Amino acid sequence: MRSLWCFLLCLLFSVSTAGLVAGTWVKAQDYGGIYASWAILILLVLVTLGRALYWACMRVSEPLQNFT
Numbered sequence: 001m002r003s004l005w006c007f008l009l010c011l012l013f014s015v016s017t018a019g020l021v022a023g024t025w026v027k028a029q030d031y032g033g034i035y036a037s038w039a040i041l042i043l044l045v046l047v048t049l050g051r052a053l054y055w056a057c058m059r060v061s062e063p064l065q066n067f068t
Contacts, residue, residue, distance in 0.1 A: 006052030
């Protein structure tokens with residue numbers, strides 16, 4: 001369940017990053033500071049993707065039934 005939330009958060013950051021890049025493409029050539037906001041959002045996408053993959057690949061042990 002936690003990996004699903006991380007994937008959804010990654011998707012949200014991906015869409016917002018794509019919107020920011022598309023909306024500020026022309027202005028970024030004049031104002032270099034816009035690239036920093038791109039880098040921060042791309043970093044957030046990579047971090048949330050890494051966390052989602054980590055939680056998706058984590059092994060969960062099943063408790064053994066007690067027969068006594």
